[in-house]
Amino acid sequence: MTMVRAAEQSGGLSLLADGRLAEVDGDEGRQLFVVTPQGTDTYLIRVAERGDEPTDVCWEVRSSGSQPLRVVAATCAPEEPRQQFTLVQDGQRGGEPTYAISSHSAYLQNSPTRGLILEELGDAPLTTRFRLVDNGAAPR
Numbered sequence: 676m677t678m679v680r681a682a683e684q685s686g687g688l689s690l691l692a693d694g695r696l697a698e699v700d701g702d703e704g705r706q707l708f709v710v711t712p713q714g715t716d717t718y719l720i721r722v723a724e725r726g727d728e729p730t731d732v733c734w735e736v737r738s739s740g741s742q743p744l745r746v747v748a749a750t751c752a753p754e755e756p757r758q759q760f761t762l763v764q765d766g767q768r769g770g771e772p773t774y775a776i777s778s779h780s781a782y783l784q785n786s787p788t789r790g791l792i793l794e795e796l797g798d799a800p801l802t803t804r805f806r807l808v809d810n811g812a813a814p815r
Contacts, residue, residue, distance in 0.1 A: 677706050680785060681766075681773040681804040688791070688805075690722055696734065696746035696791050705732070705748075707810060710762065717759040721751060733758050736778045736793055743792035744781055766804060773804035 678688040680698060689704030691697050697704070707723040722732040735749035736757040752758060759778065766773045776783040781793035784803040 676708055676710065676810055677808045678708060678776075679806045679808060681768045681806050687808075690732070690734075690748045694748040696748075698785065698791060705730075708734075710807075711753075713753055713759055716761055716763075718762055719751065719753050719758055720760055722748070734760065736781070743786070743789055743794060745792060746783065762807075765801070768804070768806070771806050773806055775801055776805055 733751040
């Protein structure tokens with residue numbers, strides 16, 4: 676599947692060559708993902724490749740000092756808490772369901788100045804939701 680910010684008509688999420696998750700308009704990076712259940716309400720988000728070979732690359736939350744939390748590429752480790760994400764359907768846009776993506780109470784949000792970051796909402800509203808676009812069967 677691909678993941679697209681619900682407020683956008685084009686572009687999608689991609690793990691770029693430098694390992695960070697970003698929103699792109701072109702075909703750069705790795706844009707196909709497989710969401711694999713890891714228990715009650717948690718998922719591992721694995722990078723998929725076209726063809727038959729699954730990858731061993733997953734999303735992982737990373738901190739960098741005083742900078743916001745980010746999602747980066749990491750070797751898949753299903754037991755790693757920083758690789759456990761929650762996807763909750765919380766609305767619709769254009770007749771399609773939209774989802775909030777979070778990890779341990781920090782939500783994936785689009786910041787106009789910093790791009791995709793994870794942040795705890797506190798009293799702030801959730802402003803970024805995503806559409807999950809089916810691209811056919813996932814690699815085995």
